[in-house]
Amino acid sequence: MTSAPVRFRVGEFACVSLPDTIETLLEEHLQLMFPTDTDRWLAAFRALPGSLTFCRNILLVEARAQRLLIDTGNGSADPNDPGHLLEQLRAANLPPESITTLVITHYHPDHLGGLVDESGRPSFPNARLVVPSQEHAHWTQPDVLAGLDPADAAAFHRMVAAHADRLTPLDDTAAIAPGIHYLSAVGHSPGHRAVLLESGGARLLHLADAIHTPLQLNALDQAPFDWQHPAAAAATRRALVSQAAAEGLLVMAYHFPFPGVGYFRRHGDQLAWEPYTASAP
Numbered sequence: 001m002t003s004a005p006v007r008f009r010v011g012e013f014a015c016v017s018l019p020d021t022i023e024t025l026l027e028e029h030l031q032l033m034f035p036t037d038t039d040r041w042l043a044a045f046r047a048l049p050g051s052l053t054f055c056r057n058i059l060l061v062e063a064r065a066q067r068l069l070i071d072t073g074n075g076s077a078d079p080n081d082p083g084h085l086l087e088q089l090r091a092a093n094l095p096p097e098s099i100t101t102l103v104i105t106h107y108h109p110d111h112l113g114g115l116v117d118e119s120g121r122p123s124f125p126n127a128r129l130v131v132p133s134q135e136h137a138h139w140t141q142p143d144v145l146a147g148l149d150p151a152d153a154a155a156f157h158r159m160v161a162a163h164a165d166r167l168t169p170l171d172d173t174a175a176i177a178p179g180i181h182y183l184s185a186v187g188h189s190p191g192h193r194a195v196l197l198e199s200g201g202a203r204l205l206h207l208a209d210a211i212h213t214p215l216q217l218n219a220l221d222q223a224p225f226d227w228q229h230p231a232a233a234a235a236t237r238r239a240l241v242s243q244a245a246a247e248g249l250l251v252m253a254y255h256f257p258f259p260g261v262g263y264f265r266r267h268g269d270q271l272a273w274e275p276y277t278a279s280a281p
């Protein structure tokens with residue numbers, strides 16, 4: 001399944017959400033994603049008015065002279081689940097060579113995979129690579145690398161080697177670009193980061209994998225893929241979702257239904273996902 005890129009603005013920033021993949025969720029997927037309390041998740045899933053997708057949404061931001069991408073999708077490493085970001089960029093007349101800055105939220109393959117092509121060459125040959133310093137420090141520890149699946153460790157080494165001369169670990173105090181910062185969102189991975197965009201009084205909170213599906217909005221303590229530190233991930237999710245709802249922030253969520261952009265709206269004691277539309281305030 002595919003879909004055309006969606007364009008929107010955050011103040012002076014021109015933004016585009018591009019679909020790396022769009023997958024329609026079936027009940028069997030829900031059973032794998034939520035192995036505990038499965039009946040309750042299935043009941044919520046069946047009560048939805050339509051189908052639910054699980055996507056990989058890539059945000060492109062034009063910020064003055066910079067053209068940034070936040071995460072890079074799955075790339076070509078897994079032939080059973082290839083990413084489509086490069087085709088999407090070319091079709092939208094946004095060639096990969098024009099990307100100046102790659103911003104990675106965390107070191108999972110569905111976010112890093114698009115950095116290199118089948119031969120291990122950089123997919124974005126002119127871009128510097130910005131990564132969260134806490135995440136980089138974690139995954140480059142010898143004992144952590146030794147504990148990875150050998151194929152994953154080899155893929156990680158290829159990625160680092162391909163970008164050795166322009167890999168920039170950043171903490172939350174340093175701007176990625178004017179108006180663009182990392183925000184700590186640890187839990188889903190040890191150094192997982194959200195990204196905050198601020199321009200002309202407008203803001204966008206890119207949550208990356210702090211939340212995976214709108215079904216979680218009224219069960220914030222639970223998550224499908226927070227294997228490592230579930231308590232920290234739940235605390236992060238609760239804090240960021242509450243802040244976004246209270247402040248009416250425009251939000252982007254990497255795995256939400258494409259384009260993954262919208263608002264968390266509170267109705268009584270329930271939260272609902274309101275997808276962005278061009279006429280939304």
Ligand SMILES: [Zn+2]
Nearest residue numbers: 108110111209
């Ligand atoms: Zn992910």
